Amino acid sequence: MSDERIGRRLWALFLPYRVGMVAILLAVLLSSGLGIITPFLTQAAFDRALFPTAGGPVNVPLLGWLVGGMIAVPVVSALIGVWQTYQTTLLGNRVMADLRGRLFEHLQRMDLSFFTATRTGAIQSRLSNDVGGVQSVLTETATSILGNVVTVVAALVAMVLLSWKLTLVAVIMIPVFVVLQIRVGRVRRRLAGHTQESLSDMTAITEESLSVSGVLLSKVFNRQEFEVRRYRAENAKQVDLQVRQAMTGQTFFAVVQTFMGVTPALVYLVAGLLIAAGSGVSAGTVVAFTTLQGRLLFPTVNLLRVSLDVQTSLALFRRIFEYLDLRPRIVDRPDARELDPRTVRGELSLRGVWFAYPPAERDGPDPAADGSPARPWALRDVSFDVHPGQLAAIVGPSGSGKTTLSYLIPRLYDVDRGVVLLDGNDVRELTQASVTSAIGMVTQDTYLLHATVEDNLRYAKPDATREELEAAARAANIHDRIMSFSEGYATVVGERGYRLSGGEKQRLAIARVLLKDPPVLILDEATSALDTASERLVQQALENATRQRTTIAIAHRLSTVLGADVILAVENGEIVERGTHTELLAQGGLYARLYTEQFAGGQVEARCANGVVFRDGHTLVTSARPTP
Structure with a gap:
């Protein structure tokens, strides 16, 4: 599945919440735009209020207004940020819930052959590990990318307006970093796929060995140590993959941050040369430019990191969409009839x-x-x-x-x-x-939910009356046994009904079928x-x-x-x-x-x-x- 197709399907997940997305977009634009105002207020404070060009006294009234603006801007921006974070988290988690729900619903429709050929732990891993692994992308990444892009673009425009020559010094290496980031992202994506496969294996081992049946099997054959070794081996593999995934690109980011850290010094050097050459660069311009450069540094690094996270998440989205693209072998025909x-x-x-x-x-x-x-x-x-x-x-x-x-x-x-x-x-x-x-079925391997006797019976007929429950239980020769329990029909039967004997489980299953009638x-x-x-x-x-x-x-x-x-x-x-x-x-x-x-x-x-x-x-x- 191509990245473009994955992107289109992700966009489709957000479409039902387009109104909220527009509101978040406006909040991001406003917050990012407000952040660019402060450097210009700083420039005006230096060049027009603190150090007027005519050499006159400090313009206190103007300075007061400018300082008030520099205080008001971050306060308003922070309030917008709190509201934006709430809306972003709410929207992202709703999309997450939709994705989990769609995947679970789709798996419920899969035919029996799919489940006989797939480990339960692997299915659980797709629902928990894979979907959980993309949560940050759905809840934070979109607005993070948007906010950082707006901030970077606005900062670059403002820097060019202040001095295009100093801007060249500040951004000359960014194209190189983008190319390197794409290469690092490919490695991270491959490692992410291997990591999720390992997590799937770990989940399957856990489900198989720590279920009631699995524990009984390992105990009666004295294979507990084998199961521990098997889990530890996969756990060690998982640690190795997680470390490799986390460390991939760290050298790259160290180089990026080093360059961004030394760039202000280079800006001061070039600015000094320009002032010496009589280019007209003022002290306020240099201060405002370095302030903008600071605002350019963190969004740029964040964009590079987020783009890596997105590429990593593409591997997880591909695994999720692989399941959503599975087609059950047993489906209703378009003209299928209802049978009463x-x-x-x-x-x-x-x-x-x-x-x-x-x-x-x-x-x-x-x-x-x-x-x-x-x-x-x-x-x-x-x-x-x-x-x-x-x-x-x-x-x-x-x-x-x-x-x-x-x-x-x-x-x-x-x-x-x-x-x-x-x-x-x-x-x-x-x-x-x-x-x-x-059609009703009673199988040799009776499956009961880890719930009460009543809940297990109502699985066949949720709206059954208490009289119907007891009538079915009496017909199945299990009512008296149920009433002998201290909690009666409220008794929890345990995982797969292991608190009941084989005959009791079978009779409860028969009662369930009788209730279905x-x-x-x-x-x-x-x-x-x-x-x-x-x-x-x-x-x-x-x-x-x-x-x-x-x-x-x-x-x-x-x-x-x-x-x-x-x-x-x-x-x-x-x-x-x-x-x-x-x-x-x-x-x-x-x-x-x-x-x-x-x-x-x-x-x-x-x-x-x-x-x-x-x-x-x-x-x-x-x-x-x-x-x-």
Whole structure:
């Protein structure tokens, strides 16, 4: 992305606040203009009041007016400066908030594949480190550049009016400094990019190793020292980059400041030669000129520093705009239709579905000549129907494509070939919001917010009444457990719900889905990691959740799907068998093999006799251990 394009996009960020920008511009012009008046008042004080050319006495009245002006100018300028600083800070932070908000909103719209291919810490770094790194540019730099430019231009004009010969002495090296500054800025920009990449890596390490899951992982494998060494190594790299970035250009600025510091002496020398030659340069002119030269020194150095900061920030803006320019793979079509979840019957159909996961890189490899992606197929020619109110179970070995099927139905991914239909509508022709509103999911890896039980439930339905919350919790067999906590529904569940057991988290997730009340429900191995007692409670909750809903249940434990209306056996991305439990056992294929591996023959029948839960007259799940 070119610097010119970055500049245009930055300008677009400020356009909504053009009125405030105009007010700040006027304040900067007025403040800078007032600053140029003082040297001319000083010249008049010397040449007309203190040392009149005719050799007369001091003109006290005139001197009083001039001194009053020299006092009034900085006072007024300071008051304007305070107001300008407030307005500049307010405007800059509003632009910062807009930029952060736009970036966060854009990331929320990105497809699931983006997040599976990108570290969470790297995303957080863009939002915090990169956006935070450009804060000074947005809040201070624009007005700093404007104010310094006005001051420099006004000072140069005034210096030329006083003496063009002395002006040449004062500014002869400035063009050289500008060229050197551009070269230094290029180095600083490159270092800034490397610094932000290192910060991104540090943030990712922190997020991975200091999350609850990361801490547990490092502790159970005794890898704390490894994590410390990894962080320290990246930290040392960050220190090196920060020092190199800070020191880049310091020699250059030392040369600039040295030249600016010795220039007044050269001005005195040249002025003395001019006075000796009878050029008509007065003492007041020399004093006023050196005063202006002082006003030229600091703005010039500041401009050079600020321009370096701008070039450094361009690297950060480029990283921010790279994320803003990412295009999600899953978007609504211009003519997408809204689907009212209240009228959804729950008819699901997949017709000739082929799917391959997108590459980790956003551009990725090109598809093959026949239109197939240059990646392995996760699903191959999958077709099935689930009628309203039915329970369809998907079983198969790990990696066979079960979870992938569950991602295609709510359009977390788009199929490469074929079609996914909801009530006869291609989900790609519907708005994403209306599709996801009609579908609820309970996953094996339950995610809970670090918030109260009530807040986690209300995530599904923010306007739910307390009665609705409790009804959903009772249906999920979690209400009594919640009320046993000292703070009840106000109990904070902790990071990712770690203060709750696995069964409690699953039941809370089921209650959340029940509160949403979707016509279609997807269960992704919701009980695979639970003990028998927790599984029984969760299965009872699932029985409530699946009643009168179209349900897709991805199951590892076959005991949870014995009474399904249809069981789909998946292997290597293909449906190899379909039918009821009894039909598939009789076929002696994949399902029968999985059944034999899990239950070793007649244990399931004995278990069913020992305790069962029914769903629409079918055995759904056992509720007791198998008997010998």
